[in-house]
Amino acid sequence: MTGQVAVEPCPACGAVEVAVLCKGTDRLYRTTGKEFQMIECRRCRLIRIHPRPTPGELTGYYPPQYWFEPLGNTADRLEEFYRRFVLWDHVRFVKRAIEASGETGVVLDVGCGGGLFLRMLKESGMAVAGLDFSLEAASIAWRMNRVPAVCGNLSSAPFPAGSCRAITMFHVLEHLYDPTAYLESAHALLRPKGRLVIQVPNAACWQFLLLGQNWSGVDIPRHLLAFRTSDLEVLLDRCGFEPVRFKHFSLRDNPAGLATSLAPGLDPMARRVRGVRESPRGRLMKDLLYFCLVAASVPPTMIEAACRAGSTVMLEARKRT
Numbered sequence: 516m517t518g519q520v521a522v523e524p525c526p527a528c529g530a531v532e533v534a535v536l537c538k539g540t541d542r543l544y545r546t547t548g549k550e551f552q553m554i555e556c557r558r559c560r561l562i563r564i565h566p567r568p569t570p571g572e573l574t575g576y577y578p579p580q581y582w583f584e585p586l587g588n589t590a591d592r593l594e595e596f597y598r599r600f601v602l603w604d605h606v607r608f609v610k611r612a613i614e615a616s617g618e619t620g621v622v623l624d625v626g627c628g629g630g631l632f633l634r635m636l637k638e639s640g641m642a643v644a645g646l647d648f649s650l651e652a653a654s655i656a657w658r659m660n661r662v663p664a665v666c667g668n669l670s671s672a673p674f675p676a677g678s679c680r681a682i683t684m685f686h687v688l689e690h691l692y693d694p695t696a697y698l699e700s701a702h703a704l705l706r707p708k709g710r711l712v713i714q715v716p717n718a719a720c721w722q723f724l725l726l727g728q729n730w731s732g733v734d735i736p737r738h739l740l741a742f743r744t745s746d747l748e749v750l751l752d753r754c755g756f757e758p759v760r761f762k763h764f765s766l767r768d769n770p771a772g773l774a775t776s777l778a779p780g781l782d783p784m785a786r787r788v789r790g791v792r793e794s795p796r797g798r799l800m801k802d803l804l805y806f807c808l809v810a811a812s813v814p815p816t817m818i819e820a821a822c823r824a825g826s827t828v829m830l831e832a833r834k835r836t
């Protein structure tokens with residue numbers, strides 16, 4: 516669907532001419548029935564949501580229990596085991612970036628959530644710190660994973676300039692009003708050879724082409740922007756970074772993303788967040804069904820990624836010299 520709508524200027528280039536790519540509402544958590552469009556700038560092709568939610572509205576679109584806090588029962592222990600298993604991909608990618616940099620200092624994870632990723636890095640002997648918008652997330656990171664975390668904005672984060680050997684942002688940029696400000700802050704916080712690691716859903720994936728607004732990577736209305744790899748390269752260049760490595764497959768995100776696109780009603784986090792009433796047996800059956808769907812999604816998402824059209828993109832960047 517293509518058409519002209521009255522919109523606020525593109526945050527990247529200031530143009531107001533757009534094409535409407537698709538429209539939809541909060542399909543996953545059902546926090547609102549309001550309809551939004553995903554629009555593409557006709558000049559620079561950056562994709563964004565319209566109308567853009569105000570900060571007050573956006574707060575309401577992040578439901579309580581958005582953050583995973585294991586309660587110690589068998590199901591939660593199994594879930595934590597699974598989360599650790601699929602996070603190794605991220606840990607390996609970041610460790611390789613840090614080794615390549617040769618820098619010392621802190622690894623700062625922006626959008627640290629419950630802190631499991633940082634805990635895994637800490638277990639490898641690294642100094643780590645987390646930052647998150649959510650006080651609930653930052654407190655879970657400390658309480659459950661003993662990871663020092665602060666609640667706030669990267670632009671005013673309490674870390675000295677040049678103190679970080681690496682800054683990671685997994686699924687952060689697409690939630691921001693001003694990703695440029697975050698990347699500029701990261702540039703200032705990084706040591707000279709420090710590395711920036713970013714992961715976002717990839718709007719140039721086959722799933723977006725095939726499924727439109729039903730692709731879980733657009734996540735209306737929580738994602739304000741949808742990036743292709745080329746959009747990221749432009750953004751990084753503007754903020755003084757150069758990419759050195761890309762990865763289009765993530766064991767944690769790509770198969771589960773396809774499963775959630777196809778069956779959002781089975782997504783364990785969506786069920787928890789929406790407070791769906793289930794018997795223990797019902798919960799187990801749905802979890803198993805979802806797990807089978809994730810496993811079946813591994814081959815097609817690997818093929819998608821092998822063609823550089825994976826549903827996420829992770830990249831390592833360094834400061835441009």
Ligand SMILES: [Zn+2]
Nearest residue numbers: 525528556559
């Ligand atoms: Zn634009």
